[in-house]
Amino acid sequence: xNFLKTHPRTLNLILFLVCCLAAFAMRTHNYNREAExxxxxxxDARPVKQSFFGKFLPVTHKNFMPFTIESAMMFGYTQDxxxxxxxxxxxxxxxxxxxxxxxxxxxxxxxxxxxxxxxxKSLIFKDPAPTPQEKRFQDNVYLAQWxxxxxRAWISLSSGFIFLLLLTLRCRRSLALAGGLLHAVAIxxxxxxxxxxxxxxxxxxxxxxxxxxxxxSCCTRPAKWKYLLLGLVVFxxxxxxxxxxxxxxxxxxxxxxxxxxxxxxxxxxxxxxIIISASVVLSSxxxxxxxxxxxxxxxxxxxxxxxxxxxxxFGGKYKKPGFRRRLPATLLLxxxxxxxxxxxxxxxxxxxxxxxxxxxxxAKLKFNNIKPRDPDLLTYDARMMWTPAMHSANWxxxxxxxxxxxxxxGIRTPLKMLNTAIAFLPFSLTxxxxxxxxxxxxxxxxxFVRRGMPRSFFFFTFxxxxxxxxxxxxxxxxxxxxxxxxSLMLLCDDYLRGLVFWSKQLTxxxxxxxxxxxxxxxxxxxxxxxxxxxxxxxxxxSSDVHLRETALLIEWFRxxxxxxKCVITDFTVGPMLKCYAGSAIALQPQFGLERIRRPTQLxxxxxxxxxxxxxxxxxxxxNADFFIFNEGYLGPMHIYSERYIAAAxxxxxxxxxxxxxxxxxxxxxxxxxxxxxxxxxxxxxYSVFRVIKPEDRMTSMKLxxxxxxxxxxxxxxxxxxxxxxxxLLDPASEQARILYFKVYGDVPKLSLNGLH
Numbered sequence: 198x199n200f201l202k203t204h205p206r207t208l209n210l211i212l213f214l215v216c217c218l219a220a221f222a223m224r225t226h227n228y229n230r231e232a233e234x235x236x237x238x239x240x241d242a243r244p245v246k247q248s249f250f251g252k253f254l255p256v257t258h259k260n261f262m263p264f265t266i267e268s269a270m271m272f273g274y275t276q277d278x279x280x281x282x283x284x285x286x287x288x289x290x291x292x293x294x295x296x297x298x299x300x301x302x303x304x305x306x307x308x309x310x311x312x313x314x315x316x317x318k319s320l321i322f323k324d325p326a327p328t329p330q331e332k333r334f335q336d337n338v339y340l341a342q343w344x345x346x347x348x349r350a351w352i353s354l355s356s357g358f359i360f361l362l363l364l365t366l367r368c369r370r371s372l373a374l375a376g377g378l379l380h381a382v383a384i385x386x387x388x389x390x391x392x393x394x395x396x397x398x399x400x401x402x403x404x405x406x407x408x409x410x411x412x413x414s415c416c417t418r419p420a421k422w423k424y425l426l427l428g429l430v431v432f433x434x435x436x437x438x439x440x441x442x443x444x445x446x447x448x449x450x451x452x453x454x455x456x457x458x459x460x461x462x463x464x465x466x467x468x469x470x471i472i473i474s475a476s477v478v479l480s481s482x483x484x485x486x487x488x489x490x491x492x493x494x495x496x497x498x499x500x501x502x503x504x505x506x507x508x509x510x511f512g513g514k515y516k517k518p519g520f521r522r523r524l525p526a527t528l529l530l531x532x533x534x535x536x537x538x539x540x541x542x543x544x545x546x547x548x549x550x551x552x553x554x555x556x557x558x559x560a561k562l563k564f565n566n567i568k569p570r571d572p573d574l575l576t577y578d579a580r581m582m583w584t585p586a587m588h589s590a591n592w593x594x595x596x597x598x599x600x601x602x603x604x605x606x607g608i609r610t611p612l613k614m615l616n617t618a619i620a621f622l623p624f625s626l627t628x629x630x631x632x633x634x635x636x637x638x639x640x641x642x643x644x645f646v647r648r649g650m651p652r653s654f655f656f657f658t659f660x661x662x663x664x665x666x667x668x669x670x671x672x673x674x675x676x677x678x679x680x681x682x683x684s685l686m687l688l689c690d691d692y693l694r695g696l697v698f699w700s701k702q703l704t705x706x707x708x709x710x711x712x713x714x715x716x717x718x719x720x721x722x723x724x725x726x727x728x729x730x731x732x733x734x735x736x737x738x739s740s741d742v743h744l745r746e747t748a749l750l751i752e753w754f755r756x757x758x759x760x761x762k763c764v765i766t767d768f769t770v771g772p773m774l775k776c777y778a779g780s781a782i783a784l785q786p787q788f789g790l791e792r793i794r795r796p797t798q799l800x801x802x803x804x805x806x807x808x809x810x811x812x813x814x815x816x817x818x819x820n821a822d823f824f825i826f827n828e829g830y831l832g833p834m835h836i837y838s839e840r841y842i843a844a845a846x847x848x849x850x851x852x853x854x855x856x857x858x859x860x861x862x863x864x865x866x867x868x869x870x871x872x873x874x875x876x877x878x879x880x881x882x883y884s885v886f887r888v889i890k891p892e893d894r895m896t897s898m899k900l901x902x903x904x905x906x907x908x909x910x911x912x913x914x915x916x917x918x919x920x921x922x923x924x925l926l927d928p929a930s931e932q933a934r935i936l937y938f939k940v941y942g943d944v945p946k947l948s949l950n951g952l953h
Contacts, residue, residue, distance in 0.1 A: 209364060213357040216377030220353035222253040223382050223731055227391040228345060229256065231735075236260035239748045241333060255349075257342050261334040263751075264341075264776065265742050266769055267786045268395040271308050272344065273776035274299065275395075278312025279340055290781040292763050292819045293796060297489070303787050304486040306437030307400045314347045315340055333752050335777050345392030352390045352399055356381040358406035359682060365413050366652045366683075368690045375720055376686040382728040383625075385598040385678035389586075401438035402675060404430055412469055419465045428472045435480035435487065439789070442497055444676075445477070449501040451658060456508055457527045467509040474502045490789060491547045499542055500534040549791045553578040561589065561669050568836045572844040577798050580842045581788075586672035588837070592621075598667075598674040599623035600730040602722075625723055626664065629685045632692065633657070645695035646688065653687045660684040689716055742769055746882040750825075753876045754778035757949035759823075765816050765888070766825035767839065768797065783819040804830065804854045805845035812853045813866035816888045823949070824867055826857040826884040857884060865889075868928040870947050887947060889927055897927035904936050916940050925951065 229245070229252040236244035242260035264272040274284055284305065286298045294302060324339040331338045360377030364370065380386050390399050411427040434441045452470070456462065481492035492498065507530050560579035566589045572580055583589075596604060603621045636646040646653075663677035693713060700709035751773060760779030764771060771782040784797050796819070803812045816824060827839075831854060834840040840848075848855055861869040867886040872879050879885075904919030920940045923933040928947045937945045946953040 209361070209370075212370070212374050212377070213360055216360045216374070216381055217353045217357040219378055220356035220381035220386075221349055223728075224349040224353065224387055224391045225255050226252040226732060227387060227734075228349065228393060229258075231391070231393060232258040232260065232262055234735075235262055235744060238744045240745070241748070242330070255346055257339070259331055259338060261338075261748055262341060262345070262393065263334070263742075263744070263748065263773060264393075264395055266772060269772040269776040270303070270785060270787070271395040272311075272341070273772070274305065274308040275311045275315075275344060276336065276340060276776070278309055279315040279337075281316070284308070290761065290775055290779070291785065292781055292783040292821070294792065297790075297792075298485060301485040301489040302790060302793065304397065304437060304439050304484070306433065307395060307397055310351075310400070310437075311344045311347055311395070315343050318343060334748055334755070344395070348395065348399070349390070349392045352402055353381070354403040355386070355406045355679070358403060358410050359679065362406065362410045362413065363683065363686055365410060365417060366687060368686055369693070372686045372690050372693075375724070376682045379720075379724055379727065380678065380682050382724065382731055383678050383682070384600060384727060384731045384734055385674040387731050388598065389672075389675065397438050398440065398672065398675060401434060401441065402679070404434040404437065405444070405676070406679065408434060412473075415469050416463065416465045419468070424468065424472055427469060428476045431473050431476035432480050435477055435492075436484045439486070439490070442492065442495055445473075446497045446501055447659075447662065449497065449505050451655060452505055453501075453508065453527055453531070455654075457523050459523070462509050470502075470505055470509060474506060477502065490550050491544075494538075494542050494544070494547050496535075496538060499538045500531055503534060504531040550789055552791075553582050553788060553794060557582040557587065566669055570836065572834075572841045572846070577842070577844075578794070580844070581794075581797070584837050584842075587670055590668045590671050594671055595668075596621065596623055597734075598671075598678075599626050600726055602726060604730060605726070624726055625681060625685070628719055628723060629660065629681060629688065632685075632688050636688070636691075639695070639699075641699045642692055642695040645698070646691040649687065649691040649694075653684065653691070656680055656684040656687060689720065692716055742773070743882045746879050747773060749876050749879045750774070750883055750885075751777045753872060753879060754780060754949065759949050762822040762949075763820055764823045764825055765800070765819065765821045767800075767827060770825060770827070770883070780823075783821065801839060801843040805840065805843040805848060805852055807853060808851065809853050809856060809864060809866055813888065817890050821888045823870075824886040824888050826854075826886060828858070828882055828884070830854045831858050857886065861886075865929055868947060870949060873948070873953065885949070887928055889929055893926040894930070897923045897930055897933055900926070901930070901932050901936055904940070908936075908939060913940065921952070 229247055233244040233246070236242055236258070239261055242258075244260065245256055245258055247254075247256065263269070277284060284298075284300050287295050288299045289295060291299065291302075299305070324337075327336070327338055335341060356377045359380050360373050363373035363376050368376075389396055390402070407430050408427070411423055411430060415423045415427055431445075435445075452460075478493070478498060481487045481495075481498060484492075487493075504527075508527060556576045556578040560575050560583065564574070568583050568589065569575065575583070590598075601621050601623055635642075637643045660677070660680040660683075663673050663680055666673040667677045693716060696709045696713050696716075700706045700713075747770060750770070754774055755778045761781055763781040763783060764774055765783055766774075768782075768784050768786040771780075771784055772786065774780040775782045784800055785793060788794050799815060803815055807815075812824075830839055831848065832838060832840070834846065840846075845854075856864055857867070857869075861867075861884070864886070866889050868889065870885045870887055872885070900919045900923035904916045904923060907913075907916040907919060916936075917940045920933070920937040923930070924937045924945045924947075927933055928945070934945060937943075
């Protein structure tokens with residue numbers, strides 16, 4: 198212990214590792230529990246049985262743990278990178294987008310991080326060859342397990358960086374450790390960070406916390422290596438997360454207002470923002486995704502950063518506080534640059550990249566953050582974007598991510614008898630805002646809170662910003678929990694400093710001890726509450742997709758060897774077939790580009806409001822081979838359903854969605870493929886149709902005529918060849934089916950790659 202007291206850096210390193218390992222253990226516990234549950238649902242392998250404490254340790258699960266939706270797209274490219282193939286300049290399995298490289302359609306740092314991480318690991322630790330059973334659903338179960346492990350380990354660094362950031366902000370070590378450990382166990386920090394999903398925003402969390410750590414460290418104890426790391430972190434942030442544009446824009450606006458409100462301009466702070474600006478501009482030039490989305494034309498680069506640098510370089514002469522003096526220097530240049538950007542820089546193409554976010558924001562403001570039941574009140578983009586995890590928070594969602602004491606069944610009733618608000622208010626948010634509201638009343642506490650405001654004001658502000666942001670967009674819970682913990686620990690530190698000062702008065706010592714004990718008791722209760730909720734909560738893995746049926750669909754496609762064949766289906770299932778079965782798709786969940794969004798809109802409009810012929814033309818224009826119908830398309834029109842997004846309040850009898858559900862035998866351009874007996878459960882959720890191309894129909898007719906002629910001439914062997922080929926080209930043709938029956942004496946049964 199004496200060694201640690203005399204070597205504080207060693208102690209800080211140990212505590213940093215404690216925070217990281219605690220975060221990793223909590224995420225691993227959740228992952229292991231869900232892996233066991235998924236094994237029971239899919240039934241492909243015996244679940245790995247672990248004790249409660251054993252689940253905190255990583256193990257290899259041999260069962261299929263699928264990545265879903267966008268995560269599946271990303272894991273598909275991760276597989277290619279891990280196999281040494283890299284990312285192609287043209288992905289032939291993305292129909293309609295072959296001319297745009299995948300790394301220009303989506304920002305691809307995370308895929309390279311995971312792929313190269315697996316390759317580096319494989320140099321030291323070789324994986325055994327997968328067994329046939331393990332290859333039922335995927336090519337490499339060990340890569341999937343490693344990707345989840347690597348994600349959990351990487352994201353867990355955030356908790357350690359929070360600990361170091363609090364130390365940098367001169368928060369007492371005990372509270373800094375409490376902050377790091379609270380983030381390690383908080384359900385809002387763990388929810389989407391267990392390794393079951395590959396999410397760019399979660400990958401950015403360590404970069405966000407590292408950015409804040411280096412920014413404040415450079416401002417307090419500058420060093421060349423810190424400036425270099427700051428530049429690299431900012432470059433990495435803008436090269437791996439598309440929403441970093443909005444995050445940094447908000448910080449720049451804060452810095453401008455900070456200066457306006459008499460904030461000091463230091464040389465270190467100015468140097469930091471010069472390096473940050475250079476890194477952002479460099480990323481906008483070098484990263485293909487940022488070039489595609491015209492980041493160089495963004496208000497951040499054209500308006501905000503130049504205004505901030507101008508203020509920092511030329512605004513230093515206004516050293517004395519004076520709002521009126523600083524107002525012209527702060528607002529004049531931004532206003533001029535705004536006019537320049539609006540009339541000379543902004544283009545319709547640039548606006549189209551972000552118009553869907555604009556529609557969503559406008560709709561949420563117009564309808565007071567409550568999604569209307571009538572879909573006609575919203576634009577298509579607003580209906581599509583206002584879905585999980587871009588949906589709005591209600592009270593149930595609020596206490597799910599920021600739990601109240603009432604979520605624990607054993608104490609809910611006593612708390613309700615004591616006070617209903619205590620039982621149902623989110624404890625962490627309530628504790629912070631209550632302490633903040635009470636701070637002005639004890640004068641000694643107010644003095645220390647006010648004295649600590651220069652270090653705390655940024656975090657208090659962004660806690661408020663992300664609290665409002667979370668209510669409008671649920672996915673911001675990951676960032677709210679970071680700023681909430683930082684703000685809460687800084688506020689508690691100010692409280693404790695004030696109480697220590699107050700306790701020097703002998704008459705107040707007992708009261709101060711009780712108050713200090715109360716602060717720590719509340720923090721311990723918060724830690725235990727978050728731990729219990731995180732360990733007891735469920736990921737609800739199967740809410741994204743029907744796991745068992747989707748897994749069987751993937752296995753059916755893999756066994757049929759139809760790699761490269763294009764499938765038209767919604768972007769929930771399509772990316773999984775692309776990733777695990779090698780299918781080509783035309784609809785995907787990357788919604789940035791207009792060219793990606795509009796085919797999905799047209800698809801939904803056609804299946805509900807169009808005709809079979811129009812849908813067939815849409816499929817043929819994208820060179821599709823299969824169409825997968827989801828039985829849920831005709832379900833109730835809840836606010837997140839496909840029916841709602843398509844604004845299909847009523848469904849016509851001749852609409853494609855109705856025909857595919859109830860009258861598939863009446864379809865002319867689609868032919869339903871019955872799954873083999875082993876895959877019959879797939880039909881409970883999905884129906885697979887063969888898309889018939891016009892040129893194939895013409896060829897089939899010619900083959901039918903030739904087959905009939907051969908049959909009349911007694912050339913049965915030749916007629917059999919013609920009958921088979923005619924049916925495979927146009928299975929919906931009644932003439933081709935009759936010819937086949939004449940020759941073979943049996944009804945033809947179509948499979949994915951031929952005949953059963």
